[in-house]
Amino acid sequence: MLVVTTENIPGYKVKEVKGTAFGLIVRARGIGGDIMAGLRSVVGGEIKEYTVMLEDARMQALDRLIENANAMGANAVVMFRFDSGTMGNMGEVVAYGTAVVVEKE
Template identity: 50%
Template sequence: MIISNTEGLPGREIQEVLGLVRGSTVRARNVGRDFFAGLKNIVGGEIEEYTKLQADAREQALQRMIQDAENLGADAVVNVRFTSSTISQGASEVLAYGTAVKLG
């Protein structure tokens, strides 16, 4: 599966647009991470626990988007984007979305 954040793929022709595909996950913080994050807020620096949490969430959302595209029989997903939103205090959704296409 080819994944691209551009509208097209150099050297490849889009034969058919199959439609919007997406994948999402909702992740919540946990007490252990919050404790270490609180310490980082005092001394400063990257909150690595949250960085890993967000990276894992993005990867899971991306894999779910790819599965959605595979279910449509796509060869690629173009114009891929990520977004996130707060669901509740301490929980957020990460969404990956793009356009599934068949290549010529």
């Protein structure tokens, strides 16, 4: 599956637009991770527990986007983006883009 942030894919032509595809995940750290992150926030610097959590969440959201685009019959996603937010102590990540069918020119 080709997944790009651009509107077009060099060397390919969009033959069909399937629609918006997305992958969503909501993650929360365990109590141990929250305690360690809280202690790190006192001294400053990177909070690695949350960095790892968000990296994993982005990869899972991307995997779910690809699954969604495949289910729609697409072989590529253009205009791919991530968005994120928080709800209490949970982090939400959504990967989205336009599912398309492309063919080599």
